[in-house]
């Protein structure tokens with residue numbers, strides 16, 4: 014699953030499980046100190062706290078210093094193409110987490126990796142967070 018160097022993304026197909034332990038192993042192999050994201054949400058909707066918000070993440074070059082990284086398990090369809098594969102449990106967990114973070118950081122923007130800069134050529138998170146969470 015550790016495909017691209019320098020990219021924290023771990024997009025996986027619907028039948029592929031990618032546990033928080035696998036994610037940690039993958040990011041350690043890439044030379045990160047721990048999981049690059051602050052939060053990881055598995056298909057079952059469980060929110061895994063991966064590193065404290067007070068620590069800088071390692072998930073998107075140029076934006077790590079002032080961002081909180083959230084990743085969900087999945088992101089590829091059966092053909093291996095980027096797709097919004099979030100389960101209902103993941104959607105609920107995301108709304109819960111973002112609602113809390115929105116209260117803590119009212120000025121923060123909610124954006125997908127691909128929405129941060131024109132020079133970021135990533136498909137993830139395979140949906141439009143700016144639009145979906147504009148009401149939070």
Ligand SMILES: [Zn+2]
Nearest residue numbers: 022126137138
């Ligand atoms: Zn991403």
